[in-house]
Amino acid sequence: MRAPLRVAVASAVGTTIEWYDFFLYGTAAALVFRGAFFPDYSATAGRLAAFATFAVGFAARPLGGLVFGHLGDRVGRRTTLVLTLLLMGFATVLIAAVPTYGQIGLAAPVLLTVLRLLQGLAVGGEWGNAVTLAVEHAPASRRGLYGSAPQIGAALGLVLSTGAFAAASAVSGSGFATWGWRLPFLLSAVLVAVGLLIRAHLPESPLFRRVDCAAPDLPDVRRRDRRTVALAAGAFVCPPAVFYVITVFGLAHATEHLGVPRQTFLTAVLLGAVLECVALPAFGALSDRIGRRAVYALGLGTTALWAFPAGILIGTGSAPLVQLAVGLAIGVGHAAAYASAAAFFTELFDTAHRCRGASLGYQIGALIGGGLVPLLTAALVAGAGGAWWPAAVVLVGSASLSLACLAALRETKDVGLADLPRLTGIRA
Numbered sequence: 001m002r003a004p005l006r007v008a009v010a011s012a013v014g015t016t017i018e019w020y021d022f023f024l025y026g027t028a029a030a031l032v033f034r035g036a037f038f039p040d041y042s043a044t045a046g047r048l049a050a051f052a053t054f055a056v057g058f059a060a061r062p063l064g065g066l067v068f069g070h071l072g073d074r075v076g077r078r079t080t081l082v083l084t085l086l087l088m089g090f091a092t093v094l095i096a097a098v099p100t101y102g103q104i105g106l107a108a109p110v111l112l113t114v115l116r117l118l119q120g121l122a123v124g125g126e127w128g129n130a131v132t133l134a135v136e137h138a139p140a141s142r143r144g145l146y147g148s149a150p151q152i153g154a155a156l157g158l159v160l161s162t163g164a165f166a167a168a169s170a171v172s173g174s175g176f177a178t179w180g181w182r183l184p185f186l187l188s189a190v191l192v193a194v195g196l197l198i199r200a201h202l203p204e205s206p207l208f209r210r211v212d213c214a215a216p217d218l219p220d221v222r223r224r225d226r227r228t229v230a231l232a233a234g235a236f237v238c239p240p241a242v243f244y245v246i247t248v249f250g251l252a253h254a255t256e257h258l259g260v261p262r263q264t265f266l267t268a269v270l271l272g273a274v275l276e277c278v279a280l281p282a283f284g285a286l287s288d289r290i291g292r293r294a295v296y297a298l299g300l301g302t303t304a305l306w307a308f309p310a311g312i313l314i315g316t317g318s319a320p321l322v323q324l325a326v327g328l329a330i331g332v333g334h335a336a337a338y339a340s341a342a343a344f345f346t347e348l349f350d351t352a353h354r355c356r357g358a359s360l361g362y363q364i365g366a367l368i369g370g371g372l373v374p375l376l377t378a379a380l381v382a383g384a385g386g387a388w389w390p391a392a393v394v395l396v397g398s399a400s401l402s403l404a405c406l407a408a409l410r411e412t413k414d415v416g417l418a419d420l421p422r423l424t425g426i427r428a
Helices: 003-031 033-037 043-074 077-095 107-137 140-168 180-199 206-210 220-235 238-256 262-290 292-316 319-346 351-383 389-408
Strands: none
Touching: 003 033, 003 043, 003 077, 003 107, 003 140, 003 180, 003 238, 033 043, 033 107, 043 077, 043 107, 043 238, 043 351, 077 107, 077 180, 107 140, 107 206, 107 319, 107 351, 140 180, 140 262, 140 319, 206 351, 220 351, 220 389, 238 262, 238 292, 238 319, 238 351, 238 389, 262 292, 262 319, 292 319, 292 389, 319 351, 351 389
């Protein structure tokens, strides 16, 4: 297998494992953690507390992007990817062993939060190094396609984590709430071992080997490219917002307030993730033909237009309509923007700063869109008596913000990675 294809496949496998671990927590937060770790709270307060621990992982992601992005730019992309996978596996397996509030009291949610922070650090460092390695190995005319490979890992991670929870939820009686939910977290140990075996044999980036990466210090990327990082972060607010509002908040809201069976919604998420696995490489290849910004805008526009119809369809409780709502939101709205983001963000920065710059833009946007937006959505919907329309308004607002930031960034499809550095990724 040629090196670019081998790196792309290995990146997809590694990110699949990382995102499997990260997404497990979101599903557990929606279905289990309120009762296991916040039993003394009301239903609404307990859900908000569970989502707050979920958001903690996003708060750690920019720090993970900075620290592991720095390592990726200094010691290499491949070595750093091994470290992030080890950290993620360690945190996820330990989550399976955390006692409940009824067993050790307040120490239970504290331990849970600490382990979620470690998950956030790991996934914060994973993305920038994985997409940089894939894009820097790719042929110049196919960077969008090859860069979408690590993004497929996110969709596959969602497929695996949702499937694992769907299987675990079949445990009868109170078994799921007491021990069944822990099984998918324990499975991570096996997946991490497979991922480490694959990553240990990856070739290092050829562009990284050619540059002197000893000179840059941590603040350098912020000083040289801070406007580009800020605009990239703003452009990325919407994709995680729609993803987590649908798959985490939507799961909790639909099952607890709208009467949608848990298995129905999990199946809808699973089908949406499968659709996204097919859509991501297609949108990545399309970005090689018509440009990153055009495909990215397609995803943002779809999210804005679909937000209100999706809420109406989910509210019907009909399995086919719920699947349609979730499938289009994830498989088109999220997929188009997410597929083009990999090559787009890496092309905005030079080789010596690429992991840090791309990671910071992506992870700051993820903190806002994936960590804060679902928490805000849960509070607004609770204040509106359980109506879905505040969630749709939030999604339209996030799409509008991201479109405005995207418009300020210039097209990067025809940029030569070896020709950098340049001063900015902002449009002239």
